[in-house]
Amino acid sequence: MKELSNSVCIVGVDESDEIGIVPHKSQLTLQMEAIRNATRDAGLEIADIDGIFAPGGVDTANQHSPAVLAEALGIIPRYVDGTGLGGGSFMIMVGHAIVALYHGLCDVAVIAHGESGRSRVGIAPRCINKSLSGQFEFPYGFGHAPTYFGMITTRHMHEYGTTLEQWAQVAVSTRAWAGLNPKARFREPITIEDVISSRPICYPLNLLNCCLVTDAGGAVVLTRADRAKDCVKKPVFVKGAGEAAEHLMLTQMKKLPFSEATRVSGKKAFTMAGVMRSDIDHLMLYDNFTSAPPLMLESLGFAEPGEGVDFFAEGRSTPGGSLTINTNGGGLSYTHTGMYGIFAIIETVRQLRGECGERQVPNVNLSLVNGMAGMFSAAGTLILSDQT
Numbered sequence: 611m612k613e614l615s616n617s618v619c620i621v622g623v624d625e626s627d628e629i630g631i632v633p634h635k636s637q638l639t640l641q642m643e644a645i646r647n648a649t650r651d652a653g654l655e656i657a658d659i660d661g662i663f664a665p666g667g668v669d670t671a672n673q674h675s676p677a678v679l680a681e682a683l684g685i686i687p688r689y690v691d692g693t694g695l696g697g698g699s700f701m702i703m704v705g706h707a708i709v710a711l712y713h714g715l716c717d718v719a720v721i722a723h724g725e726s727g728r729s730r731v732g733i734a735p736r737c738i739n740k741s742l743s744g745q746f747e748f749p750y751g752f753g754h755a756p757t758y759f760g761m762i763t764t765r766h767m768h769e770y771g772t773t774l775e776q777w778a779q780v781a782v783s784t785r786a787w788a789g790l791n792p793k794a795r796f797r798e799p800i801t802i803e804d805v806i807s808s809r810p811i812c813y814p815l816n817l818l819n820c821c822l823v824t825d826a827g828g829a830v831v832l833t834r835a836d837r838a839k840d841c842v843k844k845p846v847f848v849k850g851a852g853e854a855a856e857h858l859m860l861t862q863m864k865k866l867p868f869s870e871a872t873r874v875s876g877k878k879a880f881t882m883a884g885v886m887r888s889d890i891d892h893l894m895l896y897d898n899f900t901s902a903p904p905l906m907l908e909s910l911g912f913a914e915p916g917e918g919v920d921f922f923a924e925g926r927s928t929p930g931g932s933l934t935i936n937t938n939g940g941g942l943s944y945t946h947t948g949m950y951g952i953f954a955i956i957e958t959v960r961q962l963r964g965e966c967g968e969r970q971v972p973n974v975n976l977s978l979v980n981g982m983a984g985m986f987s988a989a990g991t992l993i994l995s996d997q998t
Contacts, residue, residue, distance in 0.1 A: 641724025788939025852878025
């Protein structure tokens, strides 16, 4: 994998024209807007795209397959990838795009997402869940994501003595970043008490421990490094990429609350990039719940088990901190459509380009993006840089 390091660059990123609550646009419209905007950001044309990456098959309720996107864009791609493992699929697909581009299976790849998570426009009605989880977990009290992450979070509290106040600090820290992002859904500062006193959802998670539910699209455009120099924006090199899948049903996870998939994907990304954790300047971690970033810090090896919350309690993650985390406001305060991972990649690219205005982190040269997929089931890790 080391020969693939720095061979591919991200040359364009952007969201849909509107994000937040957008009841007048379908998720396909949001996705098309994001692709158009990201392609323009790269200084390319839609006709240049010959690789489409989007999670979901033709019949998937919440996503559009590459075939649907090809039809909507009016192009015939030479390469398609419909990997659908959850919100971290976009990080995983960057790794797939590297291989496809490197071997000439396509020349310009777009990774795209669009979801009407809040308004449910263009989304098929929910039906009986025939999955393994639907058969063997839902009847025993599991349901939507808060029930699963409630158990993960409670287990961490049992093993390490983590407190409600420590989980709340993650939301407070992330909101501080959102206050610097004009596109963030919620920007008003919050306190630990605000989080603890917010409406209960599923113990130990209250409303402000949980991500937003929004409508938005996002897209990332990639090409080989030799072509990237012809694009209009500063290229961002993909130095490392890794992926892994551990389980589908949370009850089959090897060791709550440690993610083996995150550990494996992170190890692969660091090996490919040839860098160490101490080299990383900036982190973007999937935050569907306040417990997720600390758990990923532990699974990636940035913190010992039980100590991931310290990054937030000690202010290391906040504006001016020593290792800033989720600088766009994250899924907790910026946007979360249901599959957040694409937006973490977009923010990382903007930070490495120096395009983030008030929230710009100084001297960012190397950033790590990690996304869980499903109920902590799989993971994708990227290491991105503004230089080879």
